[in-house]
Structure formats: structure tokens, C-alpha cells
Amino acid sequence: MSTGMITNSNLFSLSSLVAAGRNQSDLSQSINRLSSGLRINTFMDDPSRMAISEKMRGFILGLQTSSQNAQDGISYLQTAEGAANEVSNMLQRMRELAVEGANGVYSANDRLEIQKEIDQLKEEIDRISETTQFNTKKLINGESSGAWNSGTDKISAVINGTVADGNYDINFNVKPGQNQVQSTQIFTLREGKLGAYVGSQGTTNIGQVSNPYNIQDTEEGSYSVTIQNPTDGGAAGAQMSSSMTFINSYQKNGSNMAFGSVTAVTTNESGYFMIEFTENSTNAAAGAGYRVKFISAENGEEGQWLDFTSVNGKLQGSYNSNGFNLNFEIPMLAGADTVNDGDKFLFSVTDSKGVANDDNLIANGGGALQISHNGVQGPVIVYNQPDSLTKPDDKDGIVDYNNVTVHTVTLDSKTGTFNAGEITLGFKENTGAAANGQTLSGTATIEVRKGGKAATSTTKLSELANFVDENGVELFAVTQELKIYGNNKNTTIYLEGDDTIQDVVDKITKAITQDLDMGSGLTEVDKKLISFNQTESTGFGVVPGTMILQSALTGKDGELSFIGSQKLMDALGLEVVQESSQNIQTITAKDNLTGVISGERVTSNSRVTDVIPGVDLIVDTRTGVDAYYNTGTGKIDFKPSSRLENQNLNLHIVDARTEIQIGTEKGEKLDVSLPALNTAALGIGNTNINTQDDAQRAITEIDNALTKVVSTRAKIGAYINRLNSTINTLATAEENTTSSESRIRDTDIARETTAMTTAQVAYQANIAILAQANQIPAIALSLLQA
Incomplete structure (x- = not known):
């Protein structure tokens, strides 16, 4: 191409400027790549490869996070x-103690001390x-695998593995077993002690x-105790007169004393009148010294003791x-x-105050009582104050007794001893x-036993021969x-020495029915669980x-174990007088x-497996069973329940397994289910x-618990090993993916340096040529100057 010499357009400069711009752009790109280290910095650098690189980068970040997740899972x-x-x-320590306790050389005291450590270990x-817990998440109480709830306490669940969400209807068809029954040895009264009980209550409220x-x-x-309400008249009547009745006498050899009809007047008390002659006399009717004394029966x-002298064939006077x-x-x-000096006579005395026959007293526990023995009547004791014998029901649901102490006096016809005694009527x-x-x-009839005989329910423990040693x-x-x-x-x-046998019955009954929750929930049954045979x-x-001891639960779950000092x-x-047997239940x-x-499942175990996946059911042996007291046999029997609420139960299960995300995509997770490791789940409660x-049974129970714990630990170890492998796999994948992404996006420094040098030299040449091109118009101008 040829052109003339012109000054308005510098075509040579423009051509050089375009080339310089192109080389400057290449140089800028090379500098950007070398400074960032990336071949592709923006999508306009390489759109398709930039998209691939971004996906790879997301995958790499996912691998890194998954590896961290796995690390957290291991923790x-x-x-x-x-x-x-x-x-x-x-x-292991409990097993050691159980083996130690199985040794026959240990006393109950020793086992009691050993048991204290076992109890503490179970609590721990x-x-x-x-x-x-880990980050507030409970680990080995079952919550890390699943959760459950039920509308009843008759059934509970132990989470043993992976569970599925569900509302389960549990149906029971039970063939009842029987409960264990234990008996004490015979409790006997100590010498010199007495025991009493109501032989027959009759129509009274004693x-x-x-x-x-x-x-x-x-x-x-x-002893017979006659009780009369104020409406009955007679001994309790409003017009009752005073009287004196002969009870017994003690006369020495040669004595011959007999009395005719006795009269007495007293205005304020019923009780016993004692007479003792103080001199010998063959004609006491003419005069003999004696003394008298009165003891209140109330x-x-x-x-x-006051002294008197007989006169005119009578013993008379005012005491x-x-x-x-x-x-x-x-007379x-x-x-x-x-x-003879020392001859004695005993009379009962009934006062004349009577009982007012009014509505207030009739309705508020007044009355009269008289104790008789072997046909000899004691004094009639009048109670003419409200609530003096019987108190109204206080509506507390407990049968209460108003204790009334009656005092007695007897005369031993062989020894001549006056014996003042007492007995309390409830x-x-x-x-x-x-x-x-x-x-x-x-x-009512009252029976009284002496030392060496069987105790009664009101006998105090300190009065029992069983609780006193040979020394x-x-x-x-x-x-x-x-x-x-x-x-x-x-x-x-x-237990205290002042506790009665009935107190012990009440304490054990409360312990079994309330503290241990081993009652039936039916008063008529629960009050028979612990009983004393009078x-x-x-x-x-x-x-x-x-004493008979039992619970209202059948099978092994209903067995009671006691420990105290030797x-x-x-x-x-x-001793066990009836062995327990398990319920046979179809669940x-x-x-x-x-x-x-x-x-x-048909099973005799109260712990039922393989009915709901991942769950062991612990069934209260009262489920599907009704207990009742058999009055004919005097035993507690069991029968299949007729109550619907005792046959069909509901259990709600929620899957709460721990999911550890170990991959970059949905579903790439490790499900971790850890069972409960408490005493109930381990079966050592x-x-x-x-x-x-x-102790022998304890060894087996603890061995079974150890097996479960060992299995759980092995499962945990397997989880950890898998996560370690997962971490290695993730690291390898991250390395390979990073390498691939690097090849796509990273700068080849050597190649890019060469490109930058080329662009730099070209750009410098462009600048030099541009300077030369800019001189061409000046040549044309020089012609004008010439």
C-alpha cells in the first residue's frame, strides 16, 4: 500500500497503537495470573472450566467438613x-464382691457391709x-437411640438399638404364676411377759x-368383756345401783371365814376392795382387827390401808x-x-353413777364395760363422757383406735398376794x-398368754424371747x-424395742406397697401382704x-430379700414357704x-425381647393379672384380669438415633445407636x-450385664474404627479432587512467565515504533518550513 505525505492522519501511529494495546492486554493478563496464581480468575477467563472448578471447590469443602464431622463423631x-x-x-468390682459374698464364712453383718458398696456402685x-453427655446430648441412657412414653406404669421400655417411629398397641394374654411367700420363725414371749389379743370381737367394736x-x-x-351402750340399761343404765361382789380369798390353815350378802354404797368410783385380817381370832364375829384398801378400776x-375392827358379826365401816x-x-x-393374821379377801365394787341415757352421749362414744374371768365378774366401769370409749371416724382412711386402759386386781389363793394389773382395750x-x-x-373375749407362749400382735419386740441372746x-x-x-x-x-409386732407389720407393709411399689393397689389385698398369726x-x-411376708407381684420380680445384722x-x-413362679404371657x-x-412372643420373662425392633419391654407382672384374697384358703391368689385397661396398653416410640454426616451428599451418614447402660437396662436393679x-444369683446377673456392656463397647469401637477409615478416605478424595481442580484453575508459572516476557518485549517494541511513527508527520511539516 502506498500513501502520500500527509499531516492530518498518522496512519503509521494508529497501526502501532493497536498492536501496543493488544500486547498490553496480554501483558496485563499474564501479570494478573502470575500475581493470583490462578489461570482462571473470572468466568470470562474460561466459563466452562470455571464452572467445573467451582463444583470441585464445593466438593472439596464438603470433604473437609465431613472429615471434621467424623472427628466430632469420634469424640x-x-x-x-x-x-x-x-x-x-x-x-467387675460388683462381681468381685458377689463372689466374696457367696462365701459361707461371711455373716449377715459382713454381707450387709458388702451390700452397701454394691448399692453405691449401682447408684453410680x-x-x-x-x-x-456430649454437647448436651445424653449418650448411654437410651436417648441417643430413641425415646418412648406410655400412658401407664405397667409397661416400660429399654432402648437397645435402632428403633423406628411408631405407636404400638400391646396386647396381653396372661396365665398367672404365683408370688413368693416367706415366714418368720415363731415369736415367743419372754419369761415374765404377757401377750393379749381379741379372741372374739362379738358385736362390740373392740x-x-x-x-x-x-x-x-x-x-x-x-376374759370376757361386756360392753353396753347407754341405750341398753342394765349395767350401763341411768338408775344403776352400787354393788359389791366377792371375787376370791386366801385363808391359812385353820381359818374358816365365809360371808353372807354384801352391801356397799359408793358415790364416785368402781374398783377393787381388799381386806386383810391383822390378828388371829376364833370368834371374829365378836371382834377382830382387819384393814382395807381400795384401788380404782378406771x-x-x-x-x-385403813384399820377397822369387826363388830356384831359384820365387817362394816366407812372408807x-x-x-x-x-x-x-x-356380814x-x-x-x-x-x-388368822394374814387372811385376805377380794371384792369388786361398782359405783352408782350410771350412764345418762341421752342422745348426745349415745351418739358420742359413752358406755360401760365389765371384765369377767372364769365366771367371776369384775366391777362395772362407767364412762359417761363423750368420746370416752369410742371416737367418731375422722375420715382419714385409716382405722383408728381409742385406747382405754382398765385396771384389775387379783388375789392368789395359794400365796395370798394381791396383784394389781392392767390391760388396754382398743x-x-x-x-x-x-x-x-x-x-x-x-x-368380746380376750386371750392372755404368758412367757414361753406365742406372742400377740401388740407384743413389743423387747418382750420377745427371740431377740434376747443366751447371755x-x-x-x-x-x-x-x-x-x-x-x-x-x-x-x-x-425397728425399735418399743415397736409392737403390729408396728413391724405396718412398717413392712408400707415399705413394700409404697417404697418398693409391690402392692396390688387394692386395700383388701395389700393389708394381707404382711400378716401376723395370733x-x-x-x-x-x-x-x-x-409373720407371713409377701408381695402382690408374681415371679422373680415379686421376690423380697431382707438384710440386717446377723x-x-x-x-x-x-424361710420361703411358697416358691414363686413366672407368669406365662402371650404378648x-x-x-x-x-x-x-x-x-x-410367648414368654415367662418380665423382660420381653423381639416384639418391637430395638426395644426390650419390661412388663410389670401385675399387667393382665388381678390379685385377690381367697378367704377360703387364706392365701393371695392371682387370675387373668377382666379389666380392659389391664389387658391393652399403648407404647409410643420415637427414633432418636444419632446421625453423623460423613459424606458430601444427602444420605451419606453413619447411624449411631447406643443402648441404655443403667441398672434397669443391665438387669441388676x-x-x-x-x-x-x-450372691450366687448376683454373679450370673452381673455376668449378663458385663456381656451387654462389652458388646456395647465393641460396637462403639467398631464405629470409631469406621470413622477413622472414613477420615482417611475423605483425605484421599480431597487430595485427588484438589489436584484435579488445580490443573484446571491454577497458573503454570513457567509458561505464563514466558508469555509475559513475550508480551513485555512486544509491548516495548510497540512503544519504540509508535515513537518513530509519530515522527513521520513532522517530516512533511519540514517541507513547508523549507
Whole structure:
């Protein structure tokens, strides 16, 4: 191309400028790539490869996060493994103690001390199970696998693995087993002690009798207690007159004294009138010295001995002492008036105050009572104050007694000893609408036993021969501790010397029904679980003086185990009189959401497996079973329940497994399910070494628990090993993907340096040529200047 010499357009400069711009752009790109290290900095650099690189970068970040997730998962599992290791160590110690307790050289005291450590270890296992957590997430109490709830306490669940969400209907068809029954040895009264009980209540409201002191036993005849309501008249009538009745006498050899009809007038008290002659006389009718004394039957207060002299064939006078006023007149029979110093006579005295027959007193527990023995009537004691015998029902649901102490005096016809004694009658509150607060008329019989005979329910523990050793040392000089195990729980009761046998019955009943939750929930059954046999009866009550102990649960779950000091256990002498047997139950579980039966099982175990996946059902042995007291046999029997709520139960299961995200995509996760490792789940809630047999069973129970813990730890170890492998795999994938992404996006420094040098040289040449091109118009201008 040729051109003329022009000055308006510098075509040579423009051509150089375009080339310089192109080289400048190449140089700028090279500098940008070298400074950033990236071949592709923006999408306009290479759109398709930039898209591939961004996807790879997201994948790499996902791999890095997944690796961190796996690391966190390992930490999570290592926390659980550490806790499981401690549980394992404690189980090993428990097994060591169980083997030690199985040795016959140990006493109950020794086992009691060993058991204390076992109890503490069980509590610590439960504490570790409940408190071990990672980032507030519980690990080994079952919550890391699943959750459950039920509308009843008859069934519970132990999460043992992976579970599925569901509402399950649990149906029970049960063939009941039987409960274990234990009996104590015969409790006998110590020498010099007395026991009393109500032989027959009759129509009265005398429900119990206690504290017999210095009265005659009833081997030769019972005491009868006649009770009269104010409406009955007679002994309790408003117009009752005073009287004096001969009871007994003591006469020495040669004495011959007999009395005719006796009259007496007293205005303020019923009680006993004692006479003792103070001189010898063959003609006492003409005059003989004697003294008299009065003792109140109502409160036991005594007057003083006062001296008198017989006159005109009579013992007569006015006795005034300590507030007691008695006018007496006792005629001697003709020809029967020979006495000796020390001859004694005893009379009962009934006062004349009577009982007012008014509506207020009738409705509020007044009345009168009279104790008779072997046909000899004691004084009639009048109670004319409201609530003096019977108190109204206080509506507390507990049968209360108003204790009324009656004082007695007997005269031993062989030794001439006056014996002042007493006995306490318990008047039961009446709950009927018509009888509430009223004393009921009738005759009750009272039996009194002496030392060496079977005790009664009101006998104090300190009065039992069983609790005194051969050296006379009393066991209850100090409080005794009795620990009771059952239903995966334990409780402790404390026994005092002043506790009666009935107190012990009440304490154990409360411990079993409330503390251990081993009652039936039915009062008529629960009050028969612990009973004391005062007399021979049916069932297990054939031996008087024994205590029967049982729970309302069948099978092994209903067994009771007791431990205390060796002396206490020896004195109780517990033995099994009826072995327990398991319920045979058919259990069906149906998922209400799908209608599918998840499992069915026939088993005798209260812990049921393979009915709901990942769940062990712990079934209360009362489920599907009703307990009732068989009055014919005197035993507690069991029958299939007719109540719908006792046959069909619901259980709601929620899948709460821990999911560890170990990949970059949806679903790339590791499901971790850890079972509960508490005492209930491990089956050691009832484990004890109270006896050698218990210790032998404990070894097996602890071995089974160890097997479960070992299996869990192995499972945790497998999880950890898998996560370690996952981390290695993720690292390899990250390395390879990073390398691939680098080849796409990173700058080749050598090549880019060469390109930059080329562009730089070209650009410099462009600048030099541009300078030359800019000189061409000046040449044309020089022609004009010339």
C-alpha cells in the first residue's frame, strides 16, 4: 500500500497503537495470573472450566467438613466409651464382691457391709448413665437411640438399638404364676411377759388389746368383756345401783371365814376392795382387827390401808382415803368366823353413777364395760363422757383406735398376794352412718398368754424371747436396721424395742406397697401382704406366732430379700414357704400407624425381647393379672384380669438415633445407636448378696450385664474404627479432587512467565515504533518550513 505525505492522519501511529494495546492486554493478563496464581480468575477467563472448578471447590469443602464431622463423631463415641469403661469397671468390682459374698464364712453383718458398696456402685452406674453427655446430648441412657412414653406404669421400655417411629398397641394374654411367700420363725414371749389379743370381737367394736400387765393368763379360761351402750340399761343404765361382789380369798390353815350378802354404797368410783385380817381370832364375829384398801378400776389410783375392827358379826365401816368414799357392810356367816393374821379377801365394787341415757352421749362414744374371768365378774366401769370409749371416724382412711386402759386386781389363793394389773382395750372407730361415733354393745373375749407362749400382735419386740441372746443381751438395746430389696428398688426400715409386732407389720407393709411399689393397689389385698398369726388359721397362718411376708407381684420380680445384722436375721428366721413362679404371657405388638404386627412372643420373662425392633419391654407382672384374697384358703391368689385397661396398653416410640454426616451428599451418614447402660437396662436393679443364694444369683446377673456392656463397647469401637477409615478416605478424595481442580484453575508459572516476557518485549517494541511513527508527520511539516 502506498500513501502520500500527509499531516492530518498518522496512519503509521494508529497501526502501532493497536498492536501496543493488544500486547498490553496480554501483558496485563499474564501479570494478573502470575500475581493470583490462578489461570482462571473470572468466568470470562474460561466459563466452562470455571464452572467445573467451582463444583470441585464445593466438593472439596464438603470433604473437609465431613472429615471434621467424623472427628466430632469420634469424640462423641470416645466420650461414650469412657463412660462405658467406667460402668464395666464397676461391674467387675460388683462381681468381685458377689463372689466374696457367696462365701459361707461371711455373716449377715459382713454381707450387709458388702451390700452397701454394691448399692453405691449401682447408684453410680445410674448416675453415669443419666449424666454422660456430649454437647448436651445424653449418650448411654437410651436417648441417643430413641425415646418412648406410655400412658401407664405397667409397661416400660429399654432402648437397645435402632428403633423406628411408631405407636404400638400391646396386647396381653396372661396365665398367672404365683408370688413368693416367706415366714418368720415363731415369736415367743419372754419369761415374765404377757401377750393379749381379741379372741372374739362379738358385736362390740373392740378391735385390739395391748399392754397386759400382772394379770392371769387364760389357759384355764378367757376374759370376757361386756360392753353396753347407754341405750341398753342394765349395767350401763341411768338408775344403776352400787354393788359389791366377792371375787376370791386366801385363808391359812385353820381359818374358816365365809360371808353372807354384801352391801356397799359408793358415790364416785368402781374398783377393787381388799381386806386383810391383822390378828388371829376364833370368834371374829365378836371382834377382830382387819384393814382395807381400795384401788380404782378406771385409773389405777390407790387409797391407803385403813384399820377397822369387826363388830356384831359384820365387817362394816366407812372408807375414806385419797378421795375414795365407800360405805361397806359385809356380814359373816354363823359358825364361819375363824380367821388368822394374814387372811385376805377380794371384792369388786361398782359405783352408782350410771350412764345418762341421752342422745348426745349415745351418739358420742359413752358406755360401760365389765371384765369377767372364769365366771367371776369384775366391777362395772362407767364412762359417761363423750368420746370416752369410742371416737367418731375422722375420715382419714385409716382405722383408728381409742385406747382405754382398765385396771384389775387379783388375789392368789395359794400365796395370798394381791396383784394389781392392767390391760388396754382398743375401741375401733365406727364408720357406718348410723353407728359413727357410737359404742357398740356386746361381749368380746380376750386371750392372755404368758412367757414361753406365742406372742400377740401388740407384743413389743423387747418382750420377745427371740431377740434376747443366751447371755441376756437384748438385740433392741440399739435401733436395728432392716433393708428390703424388691422390684429393682430397695428401702430401709428401722425397728425399735418399743415397736409392737403390729408396728413391724405396718412398717413392712408400707415399705413394700409404697417404697418398693409391690402392692396390688387394692386395700383388701395389700393389708394381707404382711400378716401376723395370733392364732391357728388357714393358708400360711397355721402356726401361731409367725409373720407371713409377701408381695402382690408374681415371679422373680415379686421376690423380697431382707438384710440386717446377723442377730436380727437369726431372730427373724426367714424361710420361703411358697416358691414363686413366672407368669406365662402371650404378648402381641401392633403398629397402629401401619396396622402391621411387629412381633408376638410367648414368654415367662418380665423382660420381653423381639416384639418391637430395638426395644426390650419390661412388663410389670401385675399387667393382665388381678390379685385377690381367697378367704377360703387364706392365701393371695392371682387370675387373668377382666379389666380392659389391664389387658391393652399403648407404647409410643420415637427414633432418636444419632446421625453423623460423613459424606458430601444427602444420605451419606453413619447411624449411631447406643443402648441404655443403667441398672434397669443391665438387669441388676435387684442384685444383692443378702444371702449366699442371692450372691450366687448376683454373679450370673452381673455376668449378663458385663456381656451387654462389652458388646456395647465393641460396637462403639467398631464405629470409631469406621470413622477413622472414613477420615482417611475423605483425605484421599480431597487430595485427588484438589489436584484435579488445580490443573484446571491454577497458573503454570513457567509458561505464563514466558508469555509475559513475550508480551513485555512486544509491548516495548510497540512503544519504540509508535515513537518513530509519530515522527513521520513532522517530516512533511519540514517541507513547508523549507
